[in-house]
Amino acid sequence: MQPFSYVEPRSRAEALRLAQAYPEARFLAGGTTLVDLMKSGVVHPPMLIDVNRIGGLDEIEAAEGSLRLGALARMSDAASHEAVRTQAPGLSESLLFAASGQLRNMASLGGNLLQRTRCLYFRDRHFPCNKRAPGSGCGAIDGENRALAVLGTSAACIANYPGDFAIMLVALDGTVYLDGPAGERAVPAATFHRLPADTPHIETVLAPGEMITAISLPLGALSRQSRYLKVRDRSSYEYASVSVAAAADFAPDGTIRDARLALGGLAAKPWPVTEAALLLAGRRPDDPVAMGRLMDAAVDGARPRSGNAYKVPQARSAIRRAFATLARRSARSVA
């Protein structure tokens, strides 16, 4: 780890002023991503702006059909919040199935959105990696790529976005609130992350000096019937090989009125499957034709590499499984 300076602003304005004055500086929230990467020599910010002392950034509020989560709210606090558990159970699951208890107690929601890929070549500076060192080449594309993406990749980078929370956020039409040199703005969660194209080192639309202040999502029939299915080699404490964020509003006869789907683990960014609403409307989840079309649409354009072809059949099965579970839960709650 390289030496760095550390500042602890007490207000948002001061933090933003510092960030603008020192463009290489980084905000420090829980530190579970940032400090790790600093220790491995992947990033070396000369200054850390600790935002944990700034008041008002960690609140969780549910009102008027909307949930608002402060960027500094901890994963464990958000996951166990009454409104999150009852009105957006899939969001709670996406947080609970992530990392470990210790990490969730430290890690913030804003930091969670900004976690970096687990690509082995990115994390070990002895290897080439276009994301870490632009122009050095992609070590993974012809290397050990079992964990990496089959969707949204480019010739420059096939890294996957590893997080869980963002997948559910995208499925449930969430919004990310930013504040920075150009003032405040709101960005749909679905467009917050960028595809790698030929600039894989630029991962989000966050501008230099900009801070995430909050995250929101609409609460309603969809969020109440949401589920996060996380598939991984071991039972816990592992990133998803494939994950499915699914939500469905069921009519009393068991047909779907409205649905949402986003995929994680296998794509360069949280991967919304926008066709879900159209393909499932008026259908039942056990309708093989509708489900087949949805599965086709979800992995359309998938480009497996030497080690990750298994993710495609795994994702297809996981999609069917997630909606089947939602249907069972819905039937139970009607009965």
Place this chain on the structure above:
Amino acid sequence: MARGAIRTVDTLAAEAVPGVVRVFTPDTMPRLPSVPEQPDWDIMYGSSFVPMADRTIHYAGQPIGMVLAETLEAARHAATLIHYEFAAEEPVVGLDVTTDLAGEPGHEPEQIWLGFVAGYLPGAVKRGSGAAALDHAAVRLEGRWRLSTNHHNPMELVASTASWESADRLTLYETSQHVANHRNGLAKLLGLPRENVRVVASYVGGGFGCKGPVWPHSWLAALAAKAAGRPVRLVLSRAQMYTAVGYREEQWIDLRIGATQEGKLLGATVTKLSATPAWEDWVEPSWYPFTFMYDLPALETRCRLLRANVMAPTFMRAPGEAPGMLVQECAMNELAAELGVDPIELRLRNHADVYPIDGSQWSSKRLKECYRVGAERFGWASRSPTPRSMREGDLLIGMGMASASHTVYRQPASARVTITTTGIAHVAASATDIGTGTATFLRQITADELGLPLDAVQALIGDTGLPEAPMQAGASLTSSLGSAALAAARTLRGRVLALATGTEGSPLYGHNENDLALDDGRILAGGNPTGQTVSGVLRRAGLTELSSDGRFDPGGMGQVRSGDPVRDRREAPRGMHSFGAIFAEVAVDPELGLIRVRRLTGVYACGRILNPKLAESQLIGGITWGMSQALFEVTHMDARFGRFTNTNLSEYMVPVNLDVPVIDVTFLDDPDPYINPLGVKGVGEIGITGVAAAIADAVWHATGKRLRTLPILPDALLDGDEISSTRC
């Protein structure tokens, strides 16, 4: 950089970092007075390679610089600022190369050196003609098992703290499984008399083999401390642990095995392929279980080694048995399926009634009862033999089993027991405790023999100043050192009683020693109090304490032939093994490719069990590792760079709590009169053996797929990358 040379080194920036004390490179590192030479019957080196001695690069991860600083942070940072220019060459790694580093298709060593615990093994075994026997076989099986590279990954990192007390006296605090080995090694390499080197390691946070041998970090720390004129602590990072203290090598094991229609084994050929460094031959003897496990009349084994840009592999829990039993037991299960015979029945038909290596008797063997009791506890009878025939909702259920076994190794050991007039006893030996309960068993044995409560016995361990104990390895410490402690305590007891009965004026003068007993510091005669105490006896003799030394000298290594004529001449002709049976149930989600182990039942006959709690823990740990070998562990090597890619515990997968089911461990009473006075065979290594085969068989039973590449990952169940049993 895995191959090539350093062209230039620039240390200026590193030296300028505040807090930096010294920067060493291959150009400036002080030289060792003498270098490791293999074989050495007294010293176990991890490798004969000496890093930091010249500018050649042999493998990725090779030490090429060392920074001493006031803080770890400054040292780590400065190390990244040493600027090197390299002349790089294409590395040679991996098992699918056509020519190795020497430009050859590999070589077959005549014998392999496994350090002084096991000595030499022949590079090839020939019993009858395995190949010819296969011609007559009604059923034949042929296959290649691919086993991944595995790393030890003990929780505690490897570390040395070297402190020179004077120009020629060194104290080394080392994460060591064997302080005497580190003392002997460091003394030899540094040109010091052994008595001038003290090595301390009382408690070690896990070793699994990687902390047994002497590796370069220890002598680098000592050399650096001498040069700097102050103590130096060197702690390897987790990533450095992947290239500095050995690993279990990637291996391909080709097996051909044949049996009669009745399931009687006729013969087998086993060929192992693995990689070794340019400068020495290391090969884990994975074919070894084929030599002793079943009544196998004909066997031919070979090992082919490829020279590669790698550091030396080393011992890892159950070396030889862990991979070998996997292949052997998978083959038995595949044969059983081919023949339509129950896997246990097939094993019974091939049970080795005598020790197959030389036809001698076993010291003790209760394997058949392990099968029977294990089958009962597990409910083996409920298994329907057809694959894919057991389901639960979306899940396919599978059951599998395997035998388990481990060689009994025995090592010379000594211990000292002292009793004082305060009523407290000490038991002392240089052994370390790597989580195996060394101090506990020493206290137990001493307390039992001296009739003292456990609280009245203290253990002194982990220091070369104490009587010399053997390596904490090969599941041999409890049996060997325990026997030495028993001898010491027994002698001491005799001396106390002799003082009591042989000293004129003593109230017990003239009593028959055989009528006397010790109980909580008192002396009983014919079971009745005599009013005399051990302390009183000592005081009357003018003593404040009394000590006895005890020694265990097995006169051989166990039934492994060491290759040392002196040792082997004294070997008792008995087969000495622990045995067991392991049963596994898995649930497979075929659509998602997920495998979860639901139950594991193991039944073991390991001689006398001194401490049931410690023994059960050893087995649970070993079985968990076997499951991990089957389903999780792999260190990936990127052949283009000759470098491991996942050198951290985030990407090197081991099971988490939720993956590990309740593990049911039972020990059969297995008194063994031949092995040692305690009758203890050891429990440290057998747990890992057989487990992966039982799980692989359970996966086959669940899914109908024979998977011979480890670890078994969801990919294999989703890609159709299966091997159906090949009948040839």
